[in-house]
Amino acid sequence: MKRIHFIAIGGSAMHNLAIALHKKGYVVTGSDDVIFEPSSSRLGSYGLLPASMGWNEGNISADLDAVILGMHAFDDNPELVKARAMGLKIYSYPEYIYEQSKDKLRVVIGGSHGKTTITSMILHVLNFYHRDFDYLVGAQLEGFDTMVKITEEAPLIIIEGDEYLASAIDRRPKFHLYKANIAVISGIAWDHINVFPTFENYIHQFDVFIKTIEPNGKLIYCETDSVLAELVAKSDAKIEKIPYNVPEHEIKDGVTYLLPEEISLNVFGDHNLMNLSAAKLVCGQLGITAADFQLAIATFKGASKRLELLLSEKNTNVYKDFAHSPSKLKATIDAVKSQFVARKLVACIELHTFSSLNKNFLLQYEHTMDIADEAIVYINEKTFQHKKIPPFSELEVQSAFKNAKLRFFNDALNFEKYLLSLSFNNTNLLLMSSGNFGGLDLVKLAQELNK
Structure with missing residues (x-):
């Protein structure tokens, strides 16, 4: 034992x-x-x-x-x-995951965005067909007791491969340690500037990840990401390279359908449809046909905190989303706006990560909220104190986002009071954060807005 x-x-x-x-x-x-x-x-x-x-x-x-x-x-x-x-013997947890799975088929999902959703989609489909598998995913999923499963018997493991560091004594990105047989890269958008101070340094981590794929393995990648496509094209790794894109689809009455079969989905937005394409290709490599994949994915309700529907009443939806980086922020706003073109959109982002509170990195957010009818940025003033960072002014935030109409709040009660003052008739609300908006009860807030 x-x-x-x-x-x-x-x-x-x-x-x-x-x-x-x-x-x-x-x-x-x-x-x-x-x-x-x-x-x-x-x-x-x-x-x-x-x-x-x-x-x-x-x-x-x-x-x-x-x-x-x-x-x-x-x-x-x-x-x-x-x-x-x-x-x-001392392991980081990614090292130990590899130690426990080195004799299994390893599927590793990497990328700056979409990792949790792609992983969740794959797990959902495999579970739908009662396949035996282990997994490591970054969110609690419906139908799964834990975020990690490790057994002796399962022949494969699905791993969400984070690019952050493994431990205090192992400064390698986690996804370098898994040695994938089948790998996914969803896209590359600079993040974690406290560890990767330049974009070139950040890109290099994905180049190393590609090199860690087992010989004759497979790389499934988003071909619409120009940085990623160039990186894959230059790679001389002895692997099969499989590109993906947004699948053919249409939106009717706020519902997205996959074509030509008109399979209705519970998820929406180009970023989620690309995630779906990646998951479909992985499942195909695991012996699940396209028809079987579509039957299963139609029942997928979405990953936790990823465009999670808090309220839907008449002509108002309130969503909570994990988005915090510039690429995630823009993709999520675009998704909601394109899904409900006749409705106004109030989009709120809480900035509290090390990268987002860096004045130089803040410039990466320019124009990310432009298509929202009302754009709001919230930063808890205590976050500046905790991280010992000089606080931003509203003008500095507006300037970085290149959006003079953007509103800025650093007090949760004032932020809540402003939202409650708005009319949400024929209007959606999008609350985006990897934090908690200063401890606000977002479900209660959504219900109050409806009143």
Whole structure:
């Protein structure tokens, strides 16, 4: 019986991996200095929540088969220092995922945007047909208990391949570690400037990812992304390169249909249709026919927090979306506006990531909100204080977005009060953030707007 200890067990991927290994029969322990919900409750339900918060060298002992190190732990962490001194095997979680799946067929979905949705679509289709598979995905999905599943029996694993760093002592992007047999790149749009200070450096990570694909493997990529298409064309990797694009479709009465069969979808927007094309090609490589894929994908309701419908009343829809980077922001606004051309659109973005609060990177957002009838940017003033960054003025934000009509708020109550003052007759509201708009109850807000 293997014994595994997690340093920083409370992370989104880390706690899910801990639960997956517990289900596999391993003895799992963990530590962290703070654990938030839902990680705390989910660990507690499996008896894996640490008895107390903080780091304790006593957690590290010679009988451990492995220590898994999360990104939240620093390289001077006392548990890590002791584990290294004892010569214990230390993994980042992507390293350990590979260790657990090196004898399986590995499908890795990479890209600056769309990774979670493509992965979710593939998982949904495989699950629809009761296929046996393992997985790692970056969001909690309907019909799946955990975000990670690792078993002995499954012949393949579907992995969402993040380009962020593996751990404090392993500075490689996570998706470099999985050695895909089948890889997807959805697109390349500069992000994580605290790690990749130039766009050229960021692009290079995807070039390395292509080189990590197993010989005679397959790369499925979005050919409409000019940067990506050029990168793939120049690559001399011994792999098969398979391009994809937006599939033929039409929009009728706010519903998108795949043509020529007129398969109605629950998702919409060109970015989601391209995600669908990527998922269809992957599923084809896994033996699922185009007809079977379309039957299954028609029941796909979307990934969590990706154009999630909070309210639909008469001629008003309220959506919540994870979008925060410039490319995601523009794609999401374009999707809602093109799906409901007769309705006005109020689009709100919360900026709170390191990249989006960098004054130089903020310029990447120019014109991303132009087609919204009302554009609103919210930044929690406490975020500036926490990150020790000089706050932005409304004029600075308007200038960066190249949108003089844009409204800026740094107080959640004033932001909420303004939204409640608007008429939402024949108008959609789009709330985009990887945060929580200063703790606002967005479902309650949506209901109040309808009143």
